[in-house]
Amino acid sequence: MRIGELARRTGVSERSLRYYEAQGLLTSDRTPGGHRDYAEGAIDRVIRIQEFYAAGISSPKIAELLPCVRDVDGGPSEIAxxxxxxxxxxxxxxxxxxxxxxxxxxxxxxxxxxxxxxxxxxxx
Structure with a gap:
């Protein structure tokens, strides 16, 4: 899905989504035209990021934490x-x-x- 759709489906601005990518919190593929293309699991990832921010957790700490958190795509890729x-x-x-x-x-x-x-x- 494109960045606009991800923003609409999560209620998070496109600017914030770009920031999440810059911080290593979110990843996307690129279309041949250079547009961001997010997997369906990005919705859950963005919601999780928002929950961590709401709890007052900083971007660097979220970046450490996300690989250890079980997502809908299976499980943690690293052990805490x-x-x-x-x-x-x-x-x-x-x-x-x-x-x-x-x-x-x-x-x-x-x-x-x-x-x-x-x-x-x-x-x-």
Missing amino acids: TPRLVDDLSVERDRIDRKIDELRRSREVLDDVIATAAGEGTDGS
């Missing part, structure tokens, strides 16, 4: 190194801390909403 496992454990711990912070923020908002709703219902 002990260093990568350690690094990813640190990332997971960071995400857990962020989740805890977000839960606390939500609790504060819930209290404010409950208080505001209670004040509005008694006529004060």
Whole structure:
């Protein structure tokens, strides 16, 4: 599929897809006319890349991680190194801390909403 179709099907801009290629996160073949041609599995790869970015993982770390991640095309082509496992454990711990912070923020908002709703219902 061409870059425009991949962008449409994943919701990711063509510019971002080109960036992913430049970072070694995504690959494409070239048509005789020089256009990028992506395999169907690129959709899942782009979605996975987006998930990693959303988790706050950097491009270099994603590049290390992707070969170790099972995709729809079969499985990991490399085994994760002990260093990568350690690094990813640190990332997971960071995400857990962020989740805890977000839960606390939500609790504060819930209290404010409950208080505001209670004040509005008694006529004060």
